[in-house]
Amino acid sequence: MRAVRLHAYGEAPRLDEVPEPTVTRPHDVVVEVGGAGLCRTDVHIRDGWFAPAVPTELPLTLGHETTGWVREIGPAVENVAVGDAVICHPQQSCGTCPACRIGDDMRCAAGLAFNGLTRPGGFAELLGTTDRAVVRLPDSLPPAAVAPHADAGLTVMHVVRKAVRLLGPGTRVVVVGVGGLGHIAVQCLRALSAAEVIAVDPDPEARDLALACGAHHAVAAEKAGAEVAELTGGAGAEAVIDFVGEGDAPASSLAMVRAAGTYFVVGYGGELRVPTFALVLPEISVVGNAVGTHDDLRELVALAASGGVAVRTRSYPLEAFADAIADLEAGRMHGRAVLVP
Template sequence: MRAVRVHQYDNPPTIDDVPDPRVEGPLDVLVEVNAAGVCRTDLHVIEGQWADKSGVRLPHTIGHENAGTVVETGSAVTNVRVGDRVILHPLVTCGLCRPCRAGDDVHCENSAFPGIDTDGGMATYLRTNARACVVLDEDLPPAEVAALADAGLTAYHAVRKAVPLLHPGAHVVVIGAGGLGHIGIQCLPAMSPADLTVVDRSAEVLGVAEELGARETVLADGDQVEKVLDLTGGQGAHVVLDFVGEGGTEQEGIAMTRDAGSYFVIGYGGALGVATIDVISREINVVGNLVGTYNDLQELMALAARGRVRQRTRTYPFDRALEALDDLDHGRLPGMRAVLEPVPL
């Protein structure tokens, strides 16, 4: 099969011919990859940011946002059949450890993460397990939802955690309306009555945010903190969801958060530098957000099937995988996600 492989960090990957994966265990599921999302984390993998955390040996196949068709299953698999179209939770989990039994499978103690610490899905086939497979509604093509497997799932997970804090009359700010943020923007009106303000540096992207349900938009032109404070009566937002997490949004997000409010960190790459006395005196919460659980992915697919959440995508044939990565790296995908089609339907 063909696969997008990283041979040396900080160098472009190549499309290689490699052996097909095989079903080995009773819960294994072999999926023909019809769609593979292109994520900024893939760029971070290529840059070597995950080298120490993942411990993988190069060459390594990237890709952790995958959807496709089941082509083979292990002997104990009962929840999917050959021919089913599925979206894959990015983690392959054990189901036996305490986090899994508590429904917190994203913190599985025995997980594998295709595309991060084992070979991923920018390839013809991907081996996962039965616990990762969510059967798609027949009206949801893999290419339209593949990127929801991580970017969308991460956004949904953060919004779901924030919803109990967002009563009628509350104010929520979203920083960054790009590939992750535009999913969060759709989830918020579907799940919360709070007033929504979106902050982004692109006027074009802010126009999309208005179409998706933002009540107010703020152009990040240097005065965004003051503008958000004006919109919130000088107090700041009850919840700030930062889908950027670098380039100064860390400090801005804290400044936009009202006393006793919560700043949710979703994007990454920067660093937090908050004086502990400010955390205490203002009684603010800083909340980390990893990718969502399997149940989160099921719920997100339910919203997608009802038309409440749509992923804005640009599809690429598999031969143009490097072009897709380059387009993402150079900001040529405003407010949308790139999706490769290793085996088009």
């Protein structure tokens, strides 16, 4: 089968012919890929950002946002059948350790078994995974259309479920960065909270997308501090969710948080430098956020099926992966790219 593989850090991936995955264990599932979302994390993996922390054997098939149809199952698989449309959680957790027992898939004691990072991913015609990692899709959700929900939407759902506990009527939440994750976040926040949603982005097209997704306000990044202060009567927002996490975004995001509010950090790559006094006196919380749980994915699929959240996508043939990466890096991607074998 064809697969997009990384052979060396810092080099462009290549389209290779590789053996097909097969069922070798009772709980194995082989998925025929219907869509594989391209994430900026894939670019960071290419550039070696994760290499010091996550040992990976190269060459590696990239891609961790995968949907498709079940091709083959092991003898112990009961939750899906051949032909079912599914979305794949990127972490293949064990299901029996203490973390898995409470649904904290990303803390699995068996270690990180993450598609496209530590094991072959979905930029291919077939993906090998397990029954614990798949969620059936209803007929109303075509696999290619929702592939980015396997990580982009999943990560958003994880942070929004944390934030909504703070967002009763009369509250405000700021979404910093209206890209592939941010436009999903605006929709999830509108669906799951009563808060007034303020979107921040330097790109006018991204701000238009935010308003189309339901944001109450969309402000330019360079004016965000002043405009958020005006919209909140000088107090700041109860929650600020930062999907950028680099450049000036961490400092400017934290400055928009009100006393006793929370700064949720999702994007990464930059630094946050702040005097501890500036956190202690106003009792501001800083909360990191990574990939969500299987339960987050289940709720996200239900929300998408009800029409509560959609993801803007642009499809590319698998062999056009380089064009998709180029569009992402050049800032030409408003929404998410999806590779379709």
